[in-house]
Amino acid sequence: METRELTCIGCPMGCLVTVTLDNGEVKEVTGNTCAKGDIYARKEVVNPTRIVTSTVKIVGGDKERVSVKTASDIPKSKIFEVMKDIDAAQATAPAHIGDVIIKDVAGTGVDVVATRNVEAV
Amino acid sequence: MKTYDIVIVGGGPAGLAAAVAAKEAGNDSILILERDHELGGILNQCIHNGFGLHTFKEELTGPEYAYRFIKQVLDLGIEYKLNTMVMDIAPDKTVTAMNREDGMFQIPAKAVILAMGCRERPRGALNIPGYRPAGIFSAGTAQRLVNIEGYMPGREVVILGSGDIGLIMARRMTFEGAKVKVVAELMPYSGGLKRNIVQCLDDYGIPLKLSHTVVDIEGKDHVTAVTIAEVGPDRKPIPGTEERYTCDTLLLSCGLIPENELSRSAGVTMNPVTSGPVVNESLETNIPGVFACGNVLHVHDLVDYVSEEAKRAGQNAVKYIADGCKEAEGANVIELCATDGARYTVPSTINKDRMDDLLTVRFRVGDVYKNSFVSVYFDDERVMHNEKRILAPGEMEQIILQKKKLDEYPNLKKITVKIEKE
Numbered sequence: 001m002e003t004r005e006l007t008c009i010g011c012p013m014g015c016l017v018t019v020t021l022d023n024g025e026v027k028e029v030t031g032n033t034c035a036k037g038d039i040y041a042r043k044e045v046v047n048p049t050r051i052v053t054s055t056v057k058i059v060g061g062d063k064e065r066v067s068v069k070t071a072s073d074i075p076k077s078k079i080f081e082v083m084k085d086i087d088a089a090q091a092t093a094p095a096h097i098g099d100v101i102i103k104d105v106a107g108t109g110v111d112v113v114a115t116r117n118v119e120a121v
Numbered sequence: 122m123k124t125y126d127i128v129i130v131g132g133g134p135a136g137l138a139a140a141v142a143a144k145e146a147g148n149d150s151i152l153i154l155e156r157d158h159e160l161g162g163i164l165n166q167c168i169h170n171g172f173g174l175h176t177f178k179e180e181l182t183g184p185e186y187a188y189r190f191i192k193q194v195l196d197l198g199i200e201y202k203l204n205t206m207v208m209d210i211a212p213d214k215t216v217t218a219m220n221r222e223d224g225m226f227q228i229p230a231k232a233v234i235l236a237m238g239c240r241e242r243p244r245g246a247l248n249i250p251g252y253r254p255a256g257i258f259s260a261g262t263a264q265r266l267v268n269i270e271g272y273m274p275g276r277e278v279v280i281l282g283s284g285d286i287g288l289i290m291a292r293r294m295t296f297e298g299a300k301v302k303v304v305a306e307l308m309p310y311s312g313g314l315k316r317n318i319v320q321c322l323d324d325y326g327i328p329l330k331l332s333h334t335v336v337d338i339e340g341k342d343h344v345t346a347v348t349i350a351e352v353g354p355d356r357k358p359i360p361g362t363e364e365r366y367t368c369d370t371l372l373l374s375c376g377l378i379p380e381n382e383l384s385r386s387a388g389v390t391m392n393p394v395t396s397g398p399v400v401n402e403s404l405e406t407n408i409p410g411v412f413a414c415g416n417v418l419h420v421h422d423l424v425d426y427v428s429e430e431a432k433r434a435g436q437n438a439v440k441y442i443a444d445g446c447k448e449a450e451g452a453n454v455i456e457l458c459a460t461d462g463a464r465y466t467v468p469s470t471i472n473k474d475r476m477d478d479l480l481t482v483r484f485r486v487g488d489v490y491k492n493s494f495v496s497v498y499f500d501d502e503r504v505m506h507n508e509k510r511i512l513a514p515g516e517m518e519q520i521i522l523q524k525k526k527l528d529e530y531p532n533l534k535k536i537t538v539k540i541e542k543e
Binding site: 013 | 169323491511
């Protein structure tokens with residue numbers, strides 16, 4: 001049996017939630033004061049994911065950097081691998097919102113896409 | 122110089138939403154004046170996601186959210202001038218501005234919408250002791266350097282203040298390889314949103330020290346170390362609690378101040394609590410035809426609320442012009458008052474004859490309240506009593522007033538919003 005403590009982000013209450021796990025399976029969620037906390041805690045201990053946002057160097061455009069995000073959420077444990085690929089990447093203008101800047105970033109199966117328009121100059 | 126019906130000062134989220142709403146309400150003579158070289162305001166550097174959950178039912182990044190409105194401005198053919206600084210707004214609504222193409226110019230407007238936003242509280246306003254070396258940035262300046270210019274301000278970071286921008290920058294700089302050593306917050310609670318504390322600090326093991334402040338900054342040319350100490354209930358440092366952190370960067374995220382120099386010189390009456398204009402139900406200031414919306418009016422937590430508020434300002438400006446630019450009738454004005462934990466309300470007055478069927482009143486609380494009630498009194502009678510599990514200073518609150526409810530109280534003089542235990 002293993003326990004994990006988290007702060008719920010469902011609302012400003014920020015309940016301190018304790019999750020009891022047995023072989024990776026959630027046995028009990030305590031400390032939450034509403035159903036949101038239960039849902040959040042179960043997902044967060046079994047499969048925590050995040051959207052990663054950053055910028056990529058872009059050449060030939062009206063801006064130096066193009067802001068980007070992962071097109072969907074990626075496993076939390078992969079964040080720094082994703083960031084490594086993002087920092088190594090270079091884009092060429094033009095780039096428009098939604099354009100793929102990096103395909104299948106860090107082997108996650110998720111693309112990194114532009115979140116702003118950079119026009120060629 | 123061309124004249125316009127509506128001049129909007131600022132092309133950020135508030136100005137854009139006000140312009141779109143004014144155009145859609147039927148006015149074709151609108152000009153946005155923006156001092157930056159592009160529209161979108163601060164959203165352009167807020168590259169993190171979480172914007173637009175209320176407005177678009179999806180989580181967008183700042184630039185994406187801004188572009189939804191910029192595209193509407195472009196598609197609707199609304200005129201705007203970039204790199205243009207507004208120098209003065211006269212009480213007769215003549216706007217004086219300048220840029221490199223037009224030089225100095227004046228536009229006599231029928232209505233002016235104030236949408237200048239806010240700026241960060243700088244070091245000079247915080248009275249932090251110690252040297253004044255390089256390496257001290259406001260969180261927003263660091264955000265611009267990292268996200269727009271592509272420069273890292275430093276590698277070892279201490280952050281003072283737990284405002285949302287500071288929390289976001291803690292994560293952002295961690296992503297780019299910096300070590301964020303600690304976030305110190307003077308107050309016993311954070312000024313930021315809970316989800317930012319968890320996802321920007323807890324996720325990366327960055328400690329948040331509540332009731333702590335910076336008591337010394339070391340470094341002649343560049344920051345070399347910062348000392349923080351715990352503060353007592355009087356917010357004064359407690360001797361013996363000092364902790365020294367070697368670092369090359371100190372970020373300040375200690376609050377936002379609405380940018381109202383233009384409003385003040387125009388003669389707009391200010392609310393000392395919000396540092397923004399006093400407005401009525403139409404978001405109109407004491408100068409008829411001058412409206413305010415967004416962070417220049419009061420600092421918001423979510424941009425969705427800025428857009429919604431600005432839309433009303435835009436619509437009301439069109440209505441004001443369509444009605445012949447008349448001064449609001451003085452009769453039937455109800456005063457709104459915030460007490461017992463509620464710090465302020467926007468608006469400050471309601472003219473019942475001009476209010477919509479539903480009116481959103483926004484406010485903030487001055488402390489953390491658990492299991493309390495947001496109560497609304499019509500004169501001495503309590504008419505609303507909404508239970509809230511939690512109220513926090515970092516989050517904006519709202520109540521919605523119904524015109525038909527107000528109609529039941531023909532002699533109503535004062536509406537009071539307060540926080541009650543029971």
